[in-house]
Amino acid sequence: MQRYNNNHSGTMSMSLIILILCCASSTLIIANSQTIVKSLPGYSGPLPFKLETGYIGVGEDEAVQLFYYFVESEGNPEEDPLIIWLAGGPGCGTLRAFFFEIGPMQIQYGNYINDVPALQLDPNSWTKVANVIYLDAPTLTGYSYTTNPDAVHSSDTESAMQTAEFLRKFVKNHPKFLNNPLYVTGISYSGIVIPIITEELYKGNDEGLEPKLNIQGYMGGNPLTDKTGDINSRLEYAYRVALISSELFEATKRDCNGDYAEADNNNLQCLMDIDEVNKRVGDINIQQILDPDCDPATNLVRGVNPALKGNRRTLRANNRIQMQPAQSMLQDNVFCRGAYYDYATLWANDVNVMKALGVREGTVKEWLLCNLDMKYNYGKPSMPQYKFNVRSSIAYHERLTKRKCRALIFSGDHDMMVPHVGTRNWINSLNLTVTDSNWDAWYTNGQDAGYKTSYERDNYSLVFATVKGAGHTAPEFKPQECFEMVKRWFAHRPI
Structure with missing residues (x-):
């Protein structure tokens, strides 16, 4: 497989390489910040939607260059919402959302055009009802890079500030979207x-920062929010879906005093209970409990973090990924969803793809589905490149309840990584008033698609919805249902 300008001498230090890139790309930062993409390798003919890619510099001296894909709404771009979509990880490229979750294109598995995976249109793309920015953040995610070796380090709070800076600069560069309702959205770890x-x-609007943004609210799918509470809720979820017995659930809850993620290492009975729990869920796919488990054993609340589950060849493509037929998604005659992502890795690392997207030459050694150097691992120290310095973002939700603000939170009800149980717990802690619906069914095509509860406080509103049958990253498992849900919510209609 071709690599994009990956010919640096092995004797050069990484710092020297980065400094050279800084000098080599300085003119590009000014001259080539936006690319209008008319066609993409793998898709026959011109794109039937408007795709722009580019970079926006943020942070000190704009040393962090964040790469984005922007698709104008295929409906009414002048009035439809402007949303930014953030992937999880942290460190997972937003191309995953572009192909597998809410984007305008899908991969035709097993089919190729000119040696790259073939693409097709997605009938459930959120770009049909919204202008969508897919952002590779934090830095060193996807095609994003830095011009300064010191800028590779980030954290929850720093990444958030840089993304806010990005948005203000993006709208300044695209003034036609100044009046569009703006929503911050994303999945999984981006819930933090x-x-x-x-x-x-x-706050920026309050302080008079320009341009003034028409911020209307936010949306989180399967959002990690309270790290301890969300991990603790896995035990109750496992009991609710009959993966562990009532006796084991009650004993573990009693012996551990309700805290499993940070159980006292001196409490031997608690640790023994947790070990029994882990034995029973060891062969369960924590991201979608009905999918086959193609990876090493799951530890539900302690030990090896399930957030790292997944084919490492997929997450970090150190091994050369070859073109494979559709049958490659089968492992021992069992369907393995992770094999889907190999196609995206193969596509994203193709030299012609990078040229078409306007990726700056020499800035990315290898596109990774997820950068494991910043992958969140509960209970483990922060990674060298990234500090997990926000344990819970509930306080920020509480502050937003004092704003004129809308929120949509949704969870796949087969997700055991960030269970809907824990999500509803932190929503209830906001002490909002339940309004017109309380765990009522919502429907698509006349069928029950999940359950919803609506909350309000003054000018703040929040809708919490489950998506029936969906796992972690719900739009990947139930794309039509999730599309209908957001289509109604954007239109201020009951979902």
């Missing part, structure tokens, strides 16, 4: 930073 970014945008 979404409310921080949203509050920062409101």
Whole structure:
């Protein structure tokens, strides 16, 4: 597989390489910040939607160059909402959302055009009802890079501030969207930073920062929010879906005093209970409990973090990924969803793809689905490149309840990584008033698509919805249902 300008001498230090890139790309930062993409390798003919890619510099001296894909709404771009979509990880490229979750294109598995995976249009793309920015953040995610070796370090709060800066600069560069309703959205680990970014945008407006943004609210899918509470809720979830017995659930809850994620290492009975729990869920796919488990054993609340589950060849493509037929998604005649992502890795690392997207030459050694150097691992120290310095973002949600603000939180009800149980717990802690619906069914195509509860306080409103049958990253598992849900919510209609 071709690599994009990956011919640096092995004797050069990484710092020297980065400094050279800084000098070599300085003119590009000014001259080539935006690319209008008319066609993409793997898709026959011109794109039937408007795609722009580019970089916006943020932070000190704009040393962090954040890469984005921007698709104008295929509906009414002048009036439809402007949303920014953030992936999880942290460190997972937003191309995953572009192909597998809410984007305008899908991969035709097993089919190729000119040696790259073939693409097709997605009928459930959120770009049909919104202008969508897919952002590679924090730095060193996807195609994003730095011009200064010191700028590779980031954290929850710093990443949030940089994304808020990005948004203000993006709208300044695209003034036609100044009046469009703006929402901060994303999935999984981005649940930590979404409310921080949203509050920062409101505060910026209060302080008179220009341009003034028409921030209306935020949305989080399967959002990690309270790290301890969300991990603790996995035990109750496992009991609710009959993966562990009532006796084991009650014993573990009693012996551990309700705290499993940070159980006392001196409490041997608690640790023994947790070990029994882990034995029973060891062969369960924590991201979608009905999918086959193609990876090493799951530890539900302690030990090896399930957030790192996934084919490492997929997450970090150190091994050369070859073109494979559709049958490659089968492992021992079992469907393995992770094999889907190999196609995206193959596509994203193709030299012609990078040229088409306007990726700056020499800035990315290898595109990774997820940068494991900043992958969150509960209970482990922060990674060298990234500090997990926000344990819970509930306080930011509480501040937003004092704003004129809308929120949509949704969870796949087969997700055991960030269970809906824990999500509802932190929503209830906001002490909002339940309004017209309380765990009522919502429907698509006349069928029950999940359950919803609506909350309000003054000018703040929040809708919490489950998506029936969906796992972690709900739009990947139930794209039509999630599309209908957001289509109604954007239109201020009951979902």
